[in-house]
Amino acid sequence: MTKDEVFLVDLSGLLAAPAQTWGAVRLVPLLREAPVGGLRLHPRLYGPNSLSIVGVGPRKAYISYIPHGLVATWSRDGEPSVTAGTQLLAANQAPTELFQIAFRKRMARQLAPNQVRFLPLHLAMEGFLSLGFSGPPTRWPEWSRRAFQDGLSPRIEHSWSGKELGLDDALRVFEIHPGQCGVVVYFGDVLAAAFVVPHADHYRLLHPSLVENFFGSELIHHAAHANVGDLVAHLDDDADPATDLADLGRRLEVATEQWRDLHTLMAGGLLDVPFHSETVYRMGRFTLNRFHPDFDLTGENHIGEAITDETGQLAYLSTYRLSLPQTKRCYLLSVLAENDWHLDNTAAALNTDRNSLVRRLDNAGFGYLLKPDILAIARRPLD
Numbered sequence: 001m002t003k004d005e006v007f008l009v010d011l012s013g014l015l016a017a018p019a020q021t022w023g024a025v026r027l028v029p030l031l032r033e034a035p036v037g038g039l040r041l042h043p044r045l046y047g048p049n050s051l052s053i054v055g056v057g058p059r060k061a062y063i064s065y066i067p068h069g070l071v072a073t074w075s076r077d078g079e080p081s082v083t084a085g086t087q088l089l090a091a092n093q094a095p096t097e098l099f100q101i102a103f104r105k106r107m108a109r110q111l112a113p114n115q116v117r118f119l120p121l122h123l124a125m126e127g128f129l130s131l132g133f134s135g136p137p138t139r140w141p142e143w144s145r146r147a148f149q150d151g152l153s154p155r156i157e158h159s160w161s162g163k164e165l166g167l168d169d170a171l172r173v174f175e176i177h178p179g180q181c182g183v184v185v186y187f188g189d190v191l192a193a194a195f196v197v198p199h200a201d202h203y204r205l206l207h208p209s210l211v212e213n214f215f216g217s218e219l220i221h222h223a224a225h226a227n228v229g230d231l232v233a234h235l236d237d238d239a240d241p242a243t244d245l246a247d248l249g250r251r252l253e254v255a256t257e258q259w260r261d262l263h264t265l266m267a268g269g270l271l272d273v274p275f276h277s278e279t280v281y282r283m284g285r286f287t288l289n290r291f292h293p294d295f296d297l298t299g300e301n302h303i304g305e306a307i308t309d310e311t312g313q314l315a316y317l318s319t320y321r322l323s324l325p326q327t328k329r330c331y332l333l334s335v336l337a338e339n340d341w342h343l344d345n346t347a348a349a350l351n352t353d354r355n356s357l358v359r360r361l362d363n364a365g366f367g368y369l370l371k372p373d374i375l376a377i378a379r380r381p382l383d
Contacts, residue, residue: 007277007291007306009270010314014196016184016264017177022170024224026189028267030182036198036315039286039307043206044069044117060133060153072307072316073115074284116281116288120318121213124290124305127278128322129155131292132333135369136341143341147369157326159214165224168211176204182317184267185210188223191267191300196317198307218323269300270319285310295331297324329364354378 017029135151136143162168165187181203182196192215197203215221264271275291282288290305304319322330339345347357358378361367367375 005277005279005289007275007289009194009273009275009304009306009317009319010312011196011271013313014182017180019186020174022173023166024188025165025167025170026186027170027174028184028186029177029180030184030194030196031177031179032181032200033179035181035200036309036313038075038284039198039309039315040073041197041202041206041316042071042073043209044071069117069119071115071117072283072286072288074286075114114284116283118281118288118305121305121320123280123288124292124303124318124320125157127290128292128303128326128330129157131330132337138340138342140342142343142371142374143369144371152366152369157216159216160221162211162213162215165215165221171208171211176207180204183207183210186266187215187220189266190220190223190321191269192220192321194267194270194304194317194319196314198315213318214320216320216323216326218325220321270302273300273302275304280305283307286315288316292330295327295334297327297331301327325364329366332361332364332366 011030013034014030014032017031019026019028021027133152133155135147139148167185179200181198181200182194183203184191185193185195193213195206195210195213197206273293275293277289277291280288280290286307286309288305288307290303292303293301295301301322302319303322304317306314306318307316308314335349336346339349343354343357347354350357350360352360355378358367358370358374361370362375362378
């Protein structure tokens with residue numbers, strides 16, 4: 001894997017259509033004028049009660065509910081390609097109601113010369129969870145034996161499914177536009193996720209799977225319980241009536257541009273941020289990568305995965321918004337890594353003292369990595 005490249009979420013070639021709202025959910029359709037040629041995505045279903053254990057390295061496993069994977073098939077010459085037989089269940093076969101545990105190999109796995117299976121969003125989440133996973137690289141005396149033996153294992157994060165947030169009701173009533181290849185999801189006007197695929201046929205196939213996606217921010221969970229209003233462009237036709245159809249068309253174009261400008265502003269926390277990117281797999285002229293931010297404690301933080309072609313055009317995108325506690329944990333881990341996990345140097349980089357840093361680590365859930373006497377000193381009441 002190639003690490004630490006710079007990646008920008010560039011929605012060039014995708015047009016934002018007027019949003020649709022239902023309760024707290026606002027979906028912004030993304031339309032393509034022309035599909036991305038030579039790449040096809042199809043779901044690989046794992047069943048509604050499937051717990052997956054994915055081997056991601058020696059003595060390392062990622063465990064999560066994974067309802068489906070995606071199979072990417074590409075052609076060398078840019079012509080359309082089709083994947084057949086990627087669905088595990090026959091059309092007339094009902095999924096079992098028993099809870100299943102499935103063992104899988106790797107987040108991205110080659111199935112055939114021009115075919116790769118990967119686990120959507122989990123590819124990005126595994127990269128997120130692996131940050132600082134191995135623990136201190138140097139045996140500083142402040143860290144416990146467990147920190148050196150096991151690192152951050154097990155590393156646990158909690159999320160909510162789209163169904164828990166009411167996304168299933170919204171998806172049943174929302175209209176899919178002709179040419180729609182993606183969507184931006186908001187809860188209570190809080191940007192939650194973006195999802196893009198190469199072709200409108202792929203989106204129609206995968207649209208229902210949005211309810212199976214997971215969302216992690218407490219802000220999103222709270223926002224999902226508040227209704228939002230429609231963002232409607234007013235043509236002010238009463239004060240200045242349109243003179244003819246051409247005049248009305250021009251006004252509609254202006255209103256459409258105003259809506260797209262508003263959407264760009266609402267999605268600024270995702271579109272205006274340089275991400276650290278890691279190349280996971282090269283698929284002919286396409287590249288599958290995952291990305292994470294610098295962990296800004298004052299702004300939005302998104303992780304995700306993307307497929308781009310040789311020109312940088314975005315073919316596939318799936319993102320996940322981190323909660324503030326998740327951001328704080330990874331910010332601490334990133335500063336620790338920059339300072340070789342040396343407590344005093346890390347404290348100086350954070351403009352604080354050792355005991356305050358230890359308390360921050362303890363509050364973030366990393367106290368078990370430190371020796372008990374170091375924790376005891378930091379936990380003493382301040383005089």
